[in-house]
Amino acid sequence: xxxxxTLHYLILGAALFLLGVIGVLTRRNVVIVLMSIxxxxxxxxxxxxxxxxxxxxxxxxxxxxxxxLHGQIFxxxxxxxxxxxxxxxxxxxxxxxxxxxxxNIDEVNLLKW
Amino acid sequence: MxxxxxxxxxxxxxxxxSSDKTPGSAGNMFWALxxxxxxFGGLSVAVIAMNxxxxxxxxxxxxxxxxxxxxxxxLLQPIADAIKLLLKEDIMPAEADxxxxxxxxxxxxxxAFTVFVVVPFGPTxxxxxxxxxxxxxxxxSSLSVLGIVMAGxxxxxxxxxxxxxxxxxxxxxxxxxxxxxxxxxxLMTSLNATGTGTLSMIGIVQAQxxxxxxxxxxxxxxxxxxxxxxxxxMVAETNxxxxxxxxxESELTAGFHTEYSGFRWSLFFLAEYSAMIAVSSIxxxxxxxxxxxxxxxxxxxxxxxxxxxxxxxxxxxxxxxxCFYNTVRMPKHPLFRIQTIGLAGFGAVLGLIGLVLFVPAxxxxxxxxxxxxxxxxxxMYLYIWYRGTFPxxxxxxxMQMGWKVLLPLGLGVLILTASxxxxxxxxxxx
Amino acid sequence: xxxxxxPFFFYLFAAIMLIGGILVITRKNAVHSALALIVALLAQAxxxxxxxxxxxxGVQIILYAGGIMVLFLFVxxxxxxxxxxxxxxxxxxxxxxxxxxxxxxxxxIAVYAKGRDIFPDGVSTIMxxxxxxxxxxxxxxxxxxxxEIASLLLLVAIIGAVVxxxxxx
Numbered sequence: 001x002x003x004x005x006t007l008h009y010l011i012l013g014a015a016l017f018l019l020g021v022i023g024v025l026t027r028r029n030v031v032i033v034l035m036s037i038x039x040x041x042x043x044x045x046x047x048x049x050x051x052x053x054x055x056x057x058x059x060x061x062x063x064x065x066x067x068x069l070h071g072q073i074f075x076x077x078x079x080x081x082x083x084x085x086x087x088x089x090x091x092x093x094x095x096x097x098x099x100x101x102x103x104n105i106d107e108v109n110l111l112k113w
Numbered sequence: 114m115x116x117x118x119x120x121x122x123x124x125x126x127x128x129x130x131s132s133d134k135t136p137g138s139a140g141n142m143f144w145a146l147x148x149x150x151x152x153f154g155g156l157s158v159a160v161i162a163m164n165x166x167x168x169x170x171x172x173x174x175x176x177x178x179x180x181x182x183x184x185x186x187x188l189l190q191p192i193a194d195a196i197k198l199l200l201k202e203d204i205m206p207a208e209a210d211x212x213x214x215x216x217x218x219x220x221x222x223x224x225a226f227t228v229f230v231v232v233p234f235g236p237t238x239x240x241x242x243x244x245x246x247x248x249x250x251x252x253x254s255s256l257s258v259l260g261i262v263m264a265g266x267x268x269x270x271x272x273x274x275x276x277x278x279x280x281x282x283x284x285x286x287x288x289x290x291x292x293x294x295x296x297x298x299x300l301m302t303s304l305n306a307t308g309t310g311t312l313s314m315i316g317i318v319q320a321q322x323x324x325x326x327x328x329x330x331x332x333x334x335x336x337x338x339x340x341x342x343x344x345x346x347m348v349a350e351t352n353x354x355x356x357x358x359x360x361x362e363s364e365l366t367a368g369f370h371t372e373y374s375g376f377r378w379s380l381f382f383l384a385e386y387s388a389m390i391a392v393s394s395i396x397x398x399x400x401x402x403x404x405x406x407x408x409x410x411x412x413x414x415x416x417x418x419x420x421x422x423x424x425x426x427x428x429x430x431x432x433x434x435x436c437f438y439n440t441v442r443m444p445k446h447p448l449f450r451i452q453t454i455g456l457a458g459f460g461a462v463l464g465l466i467g468l469v470l471f472v473p474a475x476x477x478x479x480x481x482x483x484x485x486x487x488x489x490x491x492x493m494y495l496y497i498w499y500r501g502t503f504p505x506x507x508x509x510x511x512m513q514m515g516w517k518v519l520l521p522l523g524l525g526v527l528i529l530t531a532s533x534x535x536x537x538x539x540x541x542x543x
Numbered sequence: 544x545x546x547x548x549x550p551f552f553f554y555l556f557a558a559i560m561l562i563g564g565i566l567v568i569t570r571k572n573a574v575h576s577a578l579a580l581i582v583a584l585l586a587q588a589x590x591x592x593x594x595x596x597x598x599x600x601g602v603q604i605i606l607y608a609g610g611i612m613v614l615f616l617f618v619x620x621x622x623x624x625x626x627x628x629x630x631x632x633x634x635x636x637x638x639x640x641x642x643x644x645x646x647x648x649x650x651x652i653a654v655y656a657k658g659r660d661i662f663p664d665g666v667s668t669i670m671x672x673x674x675x676x677x678x679x680x681x682x683x684x685x686x687x688x689x690x691e692i693a694s695l696l697l698l699v700a701i702i703g704a705v706v707x708x709x710x711x712x
Contacts (some may be wrong), residue, residue: 003550018648019565022568025637028632032576034615035567036568039564053594082607091705093618095707213578244673245600248605266574274620
C-alpha cells in the first residue's frame with residue numbers, strides 16, 4: 001500500500017477512465033461530454049507513461065533499458081490528437097449551436113425517424 | 114544530545130555553501146526556501162520600484178514632473194498607492210460567479226510568480242535547474258491566459274468579457290511567435306562538441322559562455338532577428354503598450370479588470386509587472402547572455418575582469434550622487450525640510466550599499482546577479498519607453514501582425530538558423 | 544536528486560485528480576467543470592514528473608492546460624450557458640450508462656486482480672537528466688513518419704475547425 005508500484009498508476013488510470021465514461025454516457029451538455037472525452041484520453045496517457053517508466057527498469061535484452069521511452073512518445077502523440085479532436089469537436093458544436101440554439105445532445109435528433 | 118542536533122542542523126545549513134549546483138538540484142530544502150524568499154522579496158521590491166519608475170519616466174518623457182508630493186520626488190508614492198488599494202471597498206458584481214471571480218486573480222498571480230523558480234541569476238543562483246527550464250517557463254506563463262478569461266467571464270458584464278476575449282486571443286497568438294523565436298535560440302545551444310543542446314536555463318547561458326558569444330550576435334543577423342521577434346512578442350504577451358488595446362482606458366474602460374477594485378485589482382497589477390520581468394528574464398537568458406558580463410571574449414583577461422567587477426559599486430554610487438545633487442537643488446523652504454532630509458538619507462543608504470559592493474568578498478558573489486539584474490532593468494526601461502512613444506495598435510492590426518508577419522518571420526529564421534547550424538557542424542567542424 | 548515522500552505525493556495528486564474528475568462530470572455550470580478539469584490536468588502533469596517524464600509534463604501543461612482548456616473556455620463563453628444551467632442535466636438513459644460503467648469497472652477489477660503479480664516490486668528510478676534529448680532522438684529517428692502524419696493531422700484539424708465555425712463558407 002505504501003510502496004508505489006506501476007499497479008497504483010494503472011488503477012488510477014482505470015478510475016479516471018471510468019469517470020470519463022460515466023460523463024460521456026450520462027450528461028446532456030455537449031461541452032461536458034467533450035471534457036469527459038478529454039478525461040478518458042488523459043487516463044490512457046497516464047497508463048502509457050506508467051508503462052514507459054516500468055519498461056525503463058526492464059533489462060535491455062527484453063526491449064527495456066533507459067532508452068525505452070516509447071510510451072512517452074505515444075503519449076505526446078495522444079496529446080496532439082486530443083488537441084485536434086477538441087478543436088474540430090468544438091467547431092462542430094459552434095456550427096450546430098448557430099442552427100439550433102441548444103447545447104443538449106439529446107436534442108441533436110434531426111435525422112431520427 | 115542537543116549540541117549534536119544543533120551541530121547537525123548547522124552542518125546541513127552550511128553544507129550547500131560551497132556547492133556548484135542550485136539548491137533544488139542539490140536537494141537542499143533549507144537553501145531552496147531561502148532562495149525562494151529572496152526571489153519573492155526581490156520581485157516585490159522590483160514591482161514597487163517599477164511603479165514609481167514608470168510614472169516618473171513617463172512623466173519626464175512627456176515634459177512634466179510626475180508624482181512629487183508624497184515623498185521626496187514621489188519616492189513614497191507606491192506605498193501610498195498600496196495603502197489606498199488595501200483600504201478600498203471590495204466590490205463584487207451582483208450576478209457574478211463568486212468562486213470564479215475570486216479565483217481569477219489568484220491564477221494570474223500564481224502563474225506569474227511560479228516561473229521564477231527556474232530564472233537563473235547566476236550559475237548556482239537559481240532556486241532549481243529543471244531539465245526542461247524554458248519549456249516550464251513558457252507553459253506556466255501561458256496559464257495566465259486562463260486567469261484572464263475567467264476574470265472577464267466572471268464579471269458578468271460586456272466590457273470585461275470583450276476585453277478578456279481580445280486579451281486572451283492576443284496572448285495566445287503571440288505565444289506562437291514567442292515559441293518559434295525560443296526554438297531558434299535553443300537550436301544554437303547544440304553547436305558544441307557532442308551536438309546535444311539543452312532546455313535548461315543555466316545550460317543555455319553556459320552554452321553561450323562556452324561558445325564565447327551571446328546568441329544575439331550569433332549567425333548575424335539571424336540571432337538578432339530572433340531576438341527582435343521575441344522582443345515584440347513579449348510586449349504583446351504581457352498586454353503592454355503599444356499592444357494594450359484590451360486594457361486601455363479610452364477603449365474598453367479597463368478591459369478584463371474593470372469590475373475588480375482594491376486588493377484584487379492590485380493582484381492583477383502585480384501579476385502584470387511580474388510577467389514583464391519574467392519574459393524579460395527569458396529574453397536576457399536566451400539572447401543576452403544571462404549573467405555574463407559584456408564582451409566576454411573581446412575584452413578578456415584579468416585587468417578587464419577587474420574593471421568590470423567595479424561596475425556594481427559604481428552604479429550605486431552614481432545613483433547616490435544623483436540623490437545628493439537633487440538634495441542640493443531642493444527648495445530652501447522650512448516646509449521642505451523633511452523631504453530634503455529624506456532624500457539625503459536615501460542617497461546615503463544607496464552610497465552605503467555602493468561602498469559595501471566594493472568589498473572584494475561581496476563583489477565576487479554579486480557579479481552575476483548584478484549583470485543579470487542590470488540587463489532586466491534595461492528591458493524594463495524599454496517597456497516604459499515603448500509606452501511613452503508608440504501609438505496603440507488597433508486590434509485587427511495587432512492580430513494581423515502576430516499571425517501574418519511575426520509567424521512567417523519566425524519560421525524563416527528557424528529554418529535559416531537550422532540550415533546554417535547544420536552547415537557549420539558538418540562542413541566547418543566535421 | 545533522490546525522490547522524497549513518494550507515497551504522500553502520489554496519493555495527494557491521485558486524490559486531486561479523482562476529485563477533479565468527479566467535479567467535471569457532476570457540475571451544472573460548464574465553467575466550473577472546465578476549472579476542475581484544469582486542476583486535474585495540472586495534477587496529472589505532476590504525476591508525469593513523478594514518473595520521470597518531465598518533457599511530457601511540460602507538453603501537458605503547455606498544450607492541454609494552456610491550449611485546449613483555453614479553447615474550451617472560449618467556446619463555453621460564446622455558447623450561452625445560463626439557459627442550459629436551468630435545464631435537466633442528466634439524460635434519460637443514465638441508468639443504462641451507470642450499468643455499463645459498472646460492468647466496465649468490474650472488468651477492470653478482474654483484469655488487475657488477476658494480473659497483479661506481473662509487475663515487479665521495485666519501480667526504477669532513472670534520473671531524468673537528459674530525458675528531452677532521448678525523446679528527441681526517438682521522435683525524430685524511429686517515429687519520424689508518425690511525427691509527419693501528426694503534423695498533417697493538425698493541419699487538417701485547423702482547416703476543419705475554421706471551416707466549421709465560419710458563418711459563410
